[in-house]
Each structure stands twice: as C-alpha cells, then as structure tokens.
Amino acid sequence: MAAGAAWAAADLIEIEDALAFASQQTSANLVAQTRALTPAQAEVVSALTSRILPAVDGRPGAREAGALAFIDRALATFNAAQRPLYTQGIADLNRRAQARVTRVTGFAALTSGQQDEVIREIEATPFFQAVRLDTIVGTFALPSWGGNRDYMGWHLLGLEHQMAFQAPFGYYDADANRRN
Amino acid sequence: MAPQSRPSTRFRPSDVVDFVIVGSGAAGGIIAKELSTAGHTVVVLEQGPRLSERQFDHDEFGTFMRGHNINDPATQPHTFRPTPQETAQRRQVLVYGRLVGGSNAHFTGNFWRMRPSDFNEASRLGGVPGTGLVDWPLSYEELEPYYTKAEWELGVSGEPGPFDPPRSRPYPMPPLPVKSSGVLLERGARALGLHPQPSQMAINSRTYNGRPACQHCGFCLIFMCEFRAKSTSMAVMLPLAEATGRCEIRPDSYVAQVEVGRDGRATGVTYFDAQKRMQRQRAKAVVLCANGSETPRLLLNSASARFPQGLANSSGVVGKYLMFNTYFEVSAQFEQPLNEYKSVQNTRMVLDFYETDPKRGFYGGGGIDARFGKYPITFALEGLPRNAPTWGEGFARELARQFPRTMAFGCHGTSLPLETNSITLDPALKDAWGLPCIRTTYRDHPDDLKNAAFLGGHATEMAHAAGALAVWAAPVVAQTLAVHLLGTCRMGNDPRTSVVDRYHRAHDVRNLFICDGSSMVTSSRGQPTETISALAFRAGEHIAEFAKRGEI
Numbered sequence: 001m002a003a004g005a006a007w008a009a010a011d012l013i014e015i016e017d018a019l020a021f022a023s024q025q026t027s028a029n030l031v032a033q034t035r036a037l038t039p040a041q042a043e044v045v046s047a048l049t050s051r052i053l054p055a056v057d058g059r060p061g062a063r064e065a066g067a068l069a070f071i072d073r074a075l076a077t078f079n080a081a082q083r084p085l086y087t088q089g090i091a092d093l094n095r096r097a098q099a100r101v102t103r104v105t106g107f108a109a110l111t112s113g114q115q116d117e118v119i120r121e122i123e124a125t126p127f128f129q130a131v132r133l134d135t136i137v138g139t140f141a142l143p144s145w146g147g148n149r150d151y152m153g154w155h156l157l158g159l160e161h162q163m164a165f166q167a168p169f170g171y172y173d174a175d176a177n178r179r180n
Numbered sequence: 181m182a183p184q185s186r187p188s189t190r191f192r193p194s195d196v197v198d199f200v201i202v203g204s205g206a207a208g209g210i211i212a213k214e215l216s217t218a219g220h221t222v223v224v225l226e227q228g229p230r231l232s233e234r235q236f237d238h239d240e241f242g243t244f245m246r247g248h249n250i251n252d253p254a255t256q257p258h259t260f261r262p263t264p265q266e267t268a269q270r271r272q273v274l275v276y277g278r279l280v281g282g283s284n285a286h287f288t289g290n291f292w293r294m295r296p297s298d299f300n301e302a303s304r305l306g307g308v309p310g311t312g313l314v315d316w317p318l319s320y321e322e323l324e325p326y327y328t329k330a331e332w333e334l335g336v337s338g339e340p341g342p343f344d345p346p347r348s349r350p351y352p353m354p355p356l357p358v359k360s361s362g363v364l365l366e367r368g369a370r371a372l373g374l375h376p377q378p379s380q381m382a383i384n385s386r387t388y389n390g391r392p393a394c395q396h397c398g399f400c401l402i403f404m405c406e407f408r409a410k411s412t413s414m415a416v417m418l419p420l421a422e423a424t425g426r427c428e429i430r431p432d433s434y435v436a437q438v439e440v441g442r443d444g445r446a447t448g449v450t451y452f453d454a455q456k457r458m459q460r461q462r463a464k465a466v467v468l469c470a471n472g473s474e475t476p477r478l479l480l481n482s483a484s485a486r487f488p489q490g491l492a493n494s495s496g497v498v499g500k501y502l503m504f505n506t507y508f509e510v511s512a513q514f515e516q517p518l519n520e521y522k523s524v525q526n527t528r529m530v531l532d533f534y535e536t537d538p539k540r541g542f543y544g545g546g547g548i549d550a551r552f553g554k555y556p557i558t559f560a561l562e563g564l565p566r567n568a569p570t571w572g573e574g575f576a577r578e579l580a581r582q583f584p585r586t587m588a589f590g591c592h593g594t595s596l597p598l599e600t601n602s603i604t605l606d607p608a609l610k611d612a613w614g615l616p617c618i619r620t621t622y623r624d625h626p627d628d629l630k631n632a633a634f635l636g637g638h639a640t641e642m643a644h645a646a647g648a649l650a651v652w653a654a655p656v657v658a659q660t661l662a663v664h665l666l667g668t669c670r671m672g673n674d675p676r677t678s679v680v681d682r683y684h685r686a687h688d689v690r691n692l693f694i695c696d697g698s699s700m701v702t703s704s705r706g707q708p709t710e711t712i713s714a715l716a717f718r719a720g721e722h723i724a725e726f727a728k729r730g731e732i
Contacts, residue, residue: 056573057577059576167357169360
C-alpha cells in the first residue's frame with residue numbers, strides 16, 4: 001500500500017499541473033465565447049468561480065468544470081434579469097481590487113489570496129450569493145445546461161454517472177449484500 | 181412483456197363516451213384501467229404532455245429549479261397565505277407532476293398501507309378539539325382487498341413489519357437490496373430497542389409482469405424511471421387501459437369546467453387543447469382525479485346558477501381540510517462512504533412511532549426512513565452542516581469528502597384536518613388560460629409541528645446510536661412547500677359535512693365521481709399513495725358496477 005501511496009502522490013503533482021493547464025485552456029476558450037458577459041467581465045466571473053469552488057487535491061473545480069459557460073448562457077437567456085446585478089457586482093470587485101493593489105487591472109489579476117480577501121468583503125451581498133448559486137448550478141447541473149463539462153462536477157463529488165449499479169453500494173452494506 | 185403505451189383509440193370530443201376522467205396519475209390511471217377493462221369507453225384528459233421513457237432525464241436543475249414536468253409557476257401561478265385573515269401573496273407552494281402519469285410518475289415509490297387505527301382515530305381518541313378530525317366512512321377491513329390488489333397489480337417490494345396491519349396476501353416481491361443508510365438505520369434503531377423493517381416500495385426488486393427489476397441508477401425522487409421499474413400508473417395502468425381499445429389518453433388537455441345540464445347531471449367537461457382552443461368532451465359520467473389542489477379548484481371554477489358555491493359543494497366543504505403531511509429531515513455524516521446516490525431513496529424504516537400516543541401530549545404519529553435526499557446541486561447548496569465553509573478550498577474539500585458519506589433520516593408525519601387550511605380561488609390572479617388561480621391557505625396545527633419535532637428527536641437519537649460523526653437538522657418550521665395534497669373533497673356519509681360518499685360519488689351530482697388525494701379524511705402517516713391507489717381500485721370497481729346496474 002505504501003508504494004501505491006507514493007505513486008499516487010507523484011501522480012498527483014502531474015495531475016495538478018495538467019489540471020492547471022487544462023483550466024487555463026478551458027477558461028480562455030470560454031471567455032472568448034461568452035454571449036452575455038464581455039471578455040473582461042468573463043475573466044472576473046471565471047476567477048470568482050474558481051475561488052468559490054477551487055480545484056483541490058487533484059480534483060477539478062468550478063472553473064475546470066466550465067461553470068462560466070453555464071453562467072453566461074443563463075445570463076443570455078433565462079437569467080437575463082440578473083445581468084445588471086452581475087455588471088454592477090463585477091465593476092465593484094474591480095474597484096475593490098484596484099483600491100487594494102496599485103496598478104492592478106482588476107479582480108482577475110489579483111493573486112488567489114488577494115481575491116479571497118476581496119470576497120470576504122462582499123460575501124454577504126446579493127451579487128456574491130447569486131454567483132455562488134450559479135457557480136454551484138454550473139458545476140453540478142447536467143452538461144446540457146452548459147457547464148459540468150464531461151460530468152467533472154459529479155466526479156469531484158465521487159458520483160459516478162451510470163444508469164445501473166449493483167449492490168453492495170457502500171461500505172456499510174457490503175456485508176449484508178454479500179450474505180445475500 | 182407488459183404492454184407498452186401505444187396510443188391508438190381515438191374519440192371525438194362530440195362522442196358521448198361512458199366516462200371522462202380528469203387526471204392520469206395514481207388514481208386516474210387505475211380508474212381508467214378498471215373502467216375500460218370492465219367494458220366502458222373512457223377518455224382521460226391530462227393537462228401535461230405525454231413523454232416516453234426516452235425523454236426522461238436526470239436533470240436536477242431542470243426538475244427542481246426550472247419546473248420541468250411539474251406545474252409551471254410562470255403559466256399556472258398560485259398564491260399563498262398562512263391564515264384567512266391575510267392577503268395571499270404569489271408563491272409556489274404546491275408541486276405536482278404535470279405529465280401523463282401525474283405526480284405518481286415521479287413519486288419516490290414509498291407504498292405504505294394505513295392501519296385499522298387510521299380509519300377510526302377520531303372516535304378512539306375522542307376527537308381533537310378545534311380540528312376537523314373525523315372517522316373514515318369505511319374501515320381497514322373494507323379497504324384491505326384493494327390494498328392487496330394495488331400491491332399485486334402494480335408490483336410492490338417489501339415484507340411485513342412487526343406492526344403491520346393484517347394482510348390477505350404477502351408482498352408480491354421481496355425487499356430491494358439494503359443500502360448503507362438502511363444498515364445504519366437498523367444499527368441505530370436496534371441499539372435503541374426499536375424495530376427497523378424493510379421499506380415497502382412500489383419499485384421492482386425483480387422482473388415483474390414483464391417489467392425489469394430496479395437498476396439502482398439512483399434517480400427516483402421527482403424523476404421518472406427510464407426502466408419502467410417503478411410501479412406507476414404510467415408504467416402499468418395506462419398501458420393496460422389503452423390495450424383494451426376503449427381508452428384514449430389525451431395529453432395537453434387542460435380542463436376548465438365540469439358542465440352540468442338542466443337536470444343537474446354532469447354532461448362532460450370543457451378543456452383547452454394544446455393550441456388553447458376550447459373543447460368540450462361529452463360523457464355519461466365524469467370522474468375527477470386531478471389531485472387535492474386541482475380537483476377542488478375545478479369544482480369551484482364550475483360554479484353555476486344552480487351550484488353557486490361551486491359544483492358538488494352544497495356542504496361548503498370543497499377545498500377545505502387541506503393536509504400536506506409534515507416532512508422533517510435529520511442529516512448525518514459517517515466515517516466511511518455510503519454512496520447513497522445509488523439505488524432507491526430508502527430501504528429501511530422504523531414505524532414504532534406510528535400511532536398517536538395521548539401520553540405525548542399531542543396528536544400525531546409517523547414513520548422514519550433512512551434515505552438519500554440530495555442530488556448534487558441541492559447537496560452543494562444545503563447538504564453540509566451549518567458551520568461548514570460555503571466557498572473556498574474548505575468548501576470544495578468538504579463537498580468531495582461528505583457527499584458519499586452523508587445520509588438523512590426522513591421523518592414523515594401527520595397533518596390534522598383544519599377547516600381554515602384550504603384551496604380557494606384567488607380573487608384576482610388568473611392563469612395563462614384566463615382561469616382563476618389556486619389560493620392556498622395553510623398553517624400547520626401546533627400538534628403537527630410537535631409531532632415533527634418528536635420524530636426528529638428520535639431520528640437524531642438513531643443517528644447518534646448508529647455511530648454518526650456529525651448529526652444536525654434545521655429547526656422545525658411551518659410548512660410552505662407541499663407535494664402531498666390531501667383532504668380537500670373528503671369522503672363521508674353525511675352530505676352536510678362531506679363532498680363524496682363512501683363510493684366516491686358526489687353527494688350533489690349523481691354522475692360525478694371524485695377520487696384522488698382529495699378524498700382522504702385523514703392524512704395517513706406521511707405516505708398516502710398506496711391508500712389513494714387502493715381507494716381508486718375500490719372506486720373503479722364500484723363505479724363499473726353502478727354503471728352496469730344503471731345506477732349512474
């Protein structure tokens with residue numbers, strides 16, 4: 001088991017590198033394709049999604065899962081009523097970023113630690129609550145809604161998407177189901 | 181192989197069919213099957229669309245947050261107020277399935293009989309002051325053959341528990357395989373001297389009448405079953421009705437009114453078709469199975485010079501005594517993965533607290549099951565304890581760790597029938613078809629909330645006794661969301677205090693029958709579907725006999 005653990009640890013570094021690369025690619029592609037958000041606004045929302053639900057421990061996060069694509073599509077269609085909330089909230093984040101760090105272009109250019117500090121200032125606002133909800137939906141709703149790319153959101157929960165399973169299902173029913 | 185739904189028979193609206201049935205859910209599907217197999221012509225009008233298994237999906241966002249396959253607040257808004265003294269506000273409180281198959285198509289599958297004590301609780305307890313708690317006009321013994329019929333004709337998996345009422349036949353299928361949540365509920369319950377038992381589910385544990393066994397995909401709660409392993413009207417009854425060649429299921433048909441002739445008899449119904457054109461289906465008799473909210477609304481919307489208070493409402497009871505059932509959930513985290521996202525909602529339950537015990541100091545009882553209540557979005561939004569992080573690395577780590585390790589103890593309880601809890605017509609709001617909308621007035625009786633807290637206390641003890649690492653629950657609050665819509669056209673022997681008689685015939689209109697959740701006199705212990713199904717089998721049999729004897 002120890003050898004397995006060492007292998008897993010080595011692998012984890014590679015996975016995280018690969019994820020970071022994939023994340024940049026995904027995010028760049030998504031930002032280029034937005035319909036409701038401008039590219040600059042999309043950068044901010046993308047950064048926010050990755051702070052709300054970051055990639056950790058070798059698992060993808062909301063940015064890797066493409067939550068931004070869901071959010072933008074929703075703002076372009078059934079969630080259009082929230083566009084002013086997003087526009088104002090994003091502008092506010094950029095102002096806060098610039099007040100915090102001189103000559104920074106905006107929230108997306110901050111380090112993740114600085115982004116978290118800014119988020120702590122606004123986490124009770126309707127804007128942040130809306131982005132949090134949309135990030136979660138964009139990560140976990142069916143891919144047909146625009147996010148949850150390749151069911152990445154479900155993978156991060158440990159949910160295998162299969163149409164059929166067999167008992168035993170979990171740790172605690174293993175004995176009972178093996179007896180049967 | 182069981183017959184697949186294959187629409188073939190067509191009637192014209194101008195044809196006078198024997199029966200027009202409004203609603204295709206648990207009751208409508210069964211009555212359609214009973215009447216058509218007895219030789220009658222039947223048209224079933226369903227407001228929702230007809231979907232095939234190929235169109236089902238596992239879309240949590242669409243189903244829970246965008247109103248897919250349920251009553252749509254955009255076109256069918258309704259209003260809510262806790263008490264009659266308040267002005268109702270627009271609010272989505274009632275949720276029901278809006279598709280061929282009704283709410284029954286997406287129900288969880290819990291299939292509990294009521295006990296003999298449920299039918300005469302009022303007289304045994306000496307009533308509950310200030311409430312409308314009364315005895316049923318029939319007994320468990322009278323309904324027992326129809327409980328059995330429902331279990332065998334639909335297909336139910338289970339085994340009798342230690343407190344179960346007498347039964348004339350065993351369950352047709354053995355219980356479904358136990359899940360980790362079920363093992364943990366058993367562990368906790370036994371440690372406390374309680375009596376866990378397998379959940380009784382209208383889901384196949386093996387191939388049954390040509391339909392396959394459950395494949396354990398995990399999407400039962402408010403999802404339709406792609407495999408037809410859930411024993412629903414949609415999968416079982418409607419195909420049998422259509423196979424007679426005498427029954428047409430007509431989707432996208434939104435009924436506006438029951439029409440009554442000069443002789444006071446129902447002549448059919450008017451409805452909007454998919455193009456919102458008004459149609460009139462003529463029939464010798466009308467059967468309403470539109471659920472405990474739409475059935476009373478339809479009667480109230482059918483008011484006329486002859487029936488100024490609404491049709492079949494000389495008692496003034498139509499819409500009153502609405503009951504929701506309480507639902508309260510205790511969540512628990514365990515050390516190892518349970519993977520509750522697999523298989524059916526619940527596999528073990530405890531019915532030790534079913535009966536009302538006057539020593540507790542309040543009316544009520546219920547059951548507690550071990551279940552998985554949260555799909556990914558809901559879990560991320562509200563699946564962690566209140567002190568857990570809500571964003572950031574800690575949030576991501578907790579979601580990943582706890583999603584497979586979390587379960588819930590679901591507490592299903594009684595609601596007392598109160599005259600003030602009701603479905604009425606909103607005086608101002610109209611739906612997209614121009615019909616007056618539903619106004620719901622509902623506030624739980626204090627005993628209902630005490631009972632929910634009582635069951636929650638036992639659930640909490642069980643969770644701890646099962647070895648949970650963390651146990652938590654939201655506070656018990658007044659209910660403002662309901663999927664069980666019961667009691668609004670209650671059955672009874674006295675036309676002054678009830679809407680339908682013991683055979684579901686409206687006291688006021690000889691050829692109008694009403695059978696669905698609205699018929700229920702008491703709320704059951706939180707799982708009413710088997711009782712609605714048994715009532716429907718019984719009603720279908722009697723209505724067919726009345727028709728044969730020329731008594732309609």
